[in-house]
Amino acid sequence: MTTNEQTVTGERADILEFLGKHRYFLRHTAQGLTDDQANIRPTVSELTVGGLIKHVSTVEQHWAEFAQGKGRSTPGATEYTPEVIAEWQNQFRLVEGETLAGVLAEYEKIAAATDELVRTLDxxxxxxxxxxxxxxxxxxxxxxxxFLHITAETAQHAGHADILRESIDGQKTMG
Incomplete structure (x- = not known):
C-alpha cells in the first residue's frame, strides 16, 4: 500500500487491509438499496442498513479524534436528556434530508482520514x-x-447489516 511517496508495510499495512476489508463488507451490504430500503427495520431491532453505516461513521470519527488526543469527554459531561437520547437513536436510521448515497460519501471521507492516521500516528x-x-x-x-477497536466495531456492524439486508431482499454479503 502506498501513499504519496511513502510505502506502508508491516503492522500499519495489516491494520489498513483488515479495516478496509470490513468497511468493504459494510458498504457492499448497502449496494443497490434505495433510500427507503436502507431505512427499513426488517427485524425487531431499531437498526437499519443506512443507520448502521451512519453509526459506524460517527463512531469511527469519534475514535479517530481520540487517537489524536482530541475529543475526550470530561466525567459526568453527558446528561441523558430526551434530546440526547433522540440524537443517539437517530444515529441508527436515516433522518429527514439524509440519503444512503450521502451517508456512504461521508463514510468514505471519514475512512480516508482514519487511514491517513493509521499511516502517520505513533x-x-x-x-x-x-x-x-x-x-x-x-x-x-x-x-x-x-484502530483495532474501530475494525472490530466495523466488523460487528457489518454482520448486523448483513442480517438486515438478507431480511430485506435475500441478498447476502458473503455466501
Whole structure:
C-alpha cells in the first residue's frame, strides 16, 4: 500500500487491509438499496442498513479524534436528556434530508482520514479512556488498540447489516 511517496508495510499495512476489508463488507451490504430500503427495520431491532453505516461513521470519527488526543469527554459531561437520547437513536436510521448515497460519501471521507492516521500516528501513544459507567477510571488505550477497536466495531456492524439486508431482499454479503 502506498501513499504519496511513502510505502506502508508491516503492522500499519495489516491494520489498513483488515479495516478496509470490513468497511468493504459494510458498504457492499448497502449496494443497490434505495433510500427507503436502507431505512427499513426488517427485524425487531431499531437498526437499519443506512443507520448502521451512519453509526459506524460517527463512531469511527469519534475514535479517530481520540487517537489524536482530541475529543475526550470530561466525567459526568453527558446528561441523558430526551434530546440526547433522540440524537443517539437517530444515529441508527436515516433522518429527514439524509440519503444512503450521502451517508456512504461521508463514510468514505471519514475512512480516508482514519487511514491517513493509521499511516502517520505513533501507534504506541496511549490516552486515558473517558469515564463511563462500564469503564473503571485509569484505563489507557494505545492508538493501535483504537484502530483495532474501530475494525472490530466495523466488523460487528457489518454482520448486523448483513442480517438486515438478507431480511430485506435475500441478498447476502458473503455466501
Amino acid at each position: 501507534l504506541d501513544t496511549a490516552y486515558e479512556l473517558p469515564a463511563a459507567p462500564w469503564q473503571p477510571p485509569g484505563v489507557f488505550w494505545t492508538v493501535r488498540r483504537v
